Amino acid sequence: MRLLPLGDTAWTVEFGDRVDPALHGRVLGLLDALEKAKADEEFVGVVDLVPTFRSLTVCYDPSACDGARLGETLRNLAEKAGAARREGRHWHIPVCFDDDLAPDLADLAQAKGLTREAVIDLLTRTTFQVYMIGFMPGFPYMGGLPAELEMPRLSTPRQAVPARSLAVAGAMCAIYPWESPGGWRLLGRTPVPLFSAQNEASPSLLASGDEVRWRAIARSEFTELEAAAARGGLSRDSLLVKG
Numbered sequence: 001m002r003l004l005p006l007g008d009t010a011w012t013v014e015f016g017d018r019v020d021p022a023l024h025g026r027v028l029g030l031l032d033a034l035e036k037a038k039a040d041e042e043f044v045g046v047v048d049l050v051p052t053f054r055s056l057t058v059c060y061d062p063s064a065c066d067g068a069r070l071g072e073t074l075r076n077l078a079e080k081a082g083a084a085r086r087e088g089r090h091w092h093i094p095v096c097f098d099d100d101l102a103p104d105l106a107d108l109a110q111a112k113g114l115t116r117e118a119v120i121d122l123l124t125r126t127t128f129q130v131y132m133i134g135f136m137p138g139f140p141y142m143g144g145l146p147a148e149l150e151m152p153r154l155s156t157p158r159q160a161v162p163a164r165s166l167a168v169a170g171a172m173c174a175i176y177p178w179e180s181p182g183g184w185r186l187l188g189r190t191p192v193p194l195f196s197a198q199n200e201a202s203p204s205l206l207a208s209g210d211e212v213r214w215r216a217i218a219r220s221e222f223t224e225l226e227a228a229a230a231r232g233g234l235s236r237d238s239l240l241v242k243g
Contacts, residue, residue, distance in 0.1 A: 091211065
């Protein structure tokens with residue numbers, strides 16, 4: 001474990017140098033410990049907690065606390081906190097895999113010696129774990145991609161990836177919340193918005209610790225759900241797996 005200064009307003013507690021469920025468990029362990037202790041005097045200046053695959057960044061107000069003392073407190077807490085598994089929400093998110101919405105699906109299938117249907121079957125049978133939100137608001141980095149589908153990024157990134165595109169790169173899976181440049185391979189598209197500024201309590205649909213399953217849908221359902229989302233008629237709760 002390393003304690004790294006991030007300017008004069010944050011500390012990063014780093015548990016390793018790889019994407020690994022065990023390391024992420026330690027990140028969640030420290031996150032849980034800090035959330036339980038945030039009312040304590042030594043954490044009074046903490047203003048934000050940012051978990052990633054392998055580290056936790058703790059942002060603080062230097063006018064409200066002693067940064068050096070906070071760092072030592074974080075080091076001690078990290079050594080004692082242990083690992084945790086955060087029980088996040090369970091999502092079942094619809095995805096359309098039509099060719100024009102999945103421009104890299106056929107190439108990935110051919111490269112892996114699989115049929116298009118076999119790739120979709122692997123994707124929809126897998127439970128993905130949300131490790132972190134980053135790159136842009138609402139962008140979920142998800143682990144759990146089957147090894148049969150692992151592919152490097154495109155050699156030449158696209159200048160514009162359509163919003164809500166389901167994408168893979170290496171051993172990771174993600175959805176682009178917004179149109180943006182990107183080099184991940186596009187395998188489908190969801191009609192579900194990944195970020196809503198109107199939802200002040202939870203603008204990002206997904207959060208670290210959540211689990212996601214994909215549900216293959218026809219183009220007609222995609223169009224219907226996309227229209228419902230555009231007029232604010234698609235409830236987030238309808239995508240949650242109950243129980």
